Amino acid sequence: MTMADAPPIDNAMFIELQESAGADFVAELVDTFLEEAPRMLAELRATATTGRPDAFRRAAHSLKSNANTFGATKLGTLARDLELNGVPVGGGDAELDALAREYERVRARLQELRRA
C-alpha cells in the first residue's frame, strides 16, 4: 500500500483517543479541530508568500500536533515536513495543495467517525 492509499485516520489511534477521553468529548474535539484547521491551512498559504517563516513554521507545527492527536498520520507527516523544512522552494503551492487534499480526506473520515 502506498502512502496515498493509506487510510486518512489510523483507527487504532482514534479508538484509543476515544477510550481515554470519552467518545462524546472526542466528538466535540473533532468539531473544534474542523473549525481550527482551515485557519491553519489559510495561515500556511498566507505566510508562505509574505516571508514570515516563523508564523509558517508555527502553523505547520500546530497542524502536525493536532493531526497526530487524531491519528491523521499522513496529514501529520506532510505538516511535519513543512515545519522542519520551512517554505518549499518555489513558494510551496504544490505542497500546500497536497496538504489541503489530505485534509479533505481527514475531514470526511473524522465526520464519519464522529457520527459513529
Place this chain on the structure above:
Amino acid sequence: MPDPLRGSARLLVADDNKVNRLLLQRSLELQGHAVECAANGRVALEMLRQGSYDLMLLDMEMPEMDGFQVLEQLTNDKALRDLPVIVTSSLEGIAHVVRCIELGAEDYLTKPVNAVLLKARIGASLEKKRLRDQQKELVRRFATSEVAQDLQQSGFALQGRHVDATVMFCDIRGFTSLVESQPPEETIELLNTYYTLMFDAINGRGGVVNQMIGDGLMAIFGAPLPLERHAEAAALAALDMIEMIELLAVERKSAGRAPIRIGIGIGTGNLVAGYTGTQQRATYTCIGDTVNVAARLEQHTKEVARAILVDAATRAELGGAFAIEPLGAVELRGKSAAVEVFALDRGG
C-alpha cells in the same frame, strides 16, 4: 475542588492550540485535578502570579511569549521558582528537550501525550513538590526567614564546613516531675509556650534553633549564616530567655501553677556545620568539641544552681554589660581536661 489527600491538584495548562488545550484539560480533569488554561505564555505568567497552582503543563511553541521565555521568567521569580513545570511539546529534536530541562523544567512529554504517562509524571512531580514544601516548612520552622531564604537560594548542600560559631543548649529544670504532676494537655501547652518564647528570644538575636527534643533545644549563632559577635548574641539571647521564663513564672503563679526554670549552656569555637540527613529530610546541625562543651555546661547548671554557664571562649568575647563570675575549672563528663566555667547574669 482539588483534594490533596486524593492526589488531586490545581493545574495550569498553557497551550496556544485549542485542540491540545481541550484534550489536556480533559485528561487532567478525568484524573481528578482542577484545571485552568492559558492560551499563551504571557497569560500563563499572569495567572501564575495571581493564583496559586501546584503544577503547570507548558507548551513550548506559543505566540506572544513562548515556553522558553516562560521558563526563564519563572527561574528569576522567587515566588514561582519552585513551581513544577512539565513541558508538553511536539517540537522536534533532543536539543529542545535539553534546553527545557536546563531551564528548570521538571519533565518533558511529547505530544500527543499518552494519558497513562501523563498521570505518572504528574504524580511524580507533585510528590517531589510535596517533599520540597515539607523541607521548606522544616527550615522555616527551625530558622529565621533570612536563613531559610539563604538556604533556598543556595540549595541544600549536604556537606559540612568549618565555622566559628556559638552553640547553646537549654532545657527546663525538673521537667520530668513537672510532667508527672500535671495533665498531659497542660504539658503540651506549656511546651508550646516555652518554645514560642525561646524561639522568639533566639531568633531575635540572630540565632537558629536546629534541634528540639522534649524540653531541650539546641541553637546555633553564626551558622548557617555568619553572625557578627555571635558569642555576645548568644549571651544576650540567654538573658532574654531567662527574663521571659521569669515572666512566664509570674503568669503561671497567678494561675495557681508551679513556676518553671531553665538552664542554659553556651560554648564558642570552631565547629563543623552542615546538613545531615538525605535530600528529602535534612536537619542543620553542628559537630565538634564546642557542641559537647555547651551540652555539658547546660547539664552542669543544675549542680551549681546557676541559670547560665559559658566557657572561656565565650567569656572572652563578652563586654562589660554582663555580670560574669568565674567558677573555676570543672571536670565535665566526656572531657579529659578540666574546663574553665563562668556563670553569666545581667550586668549591674
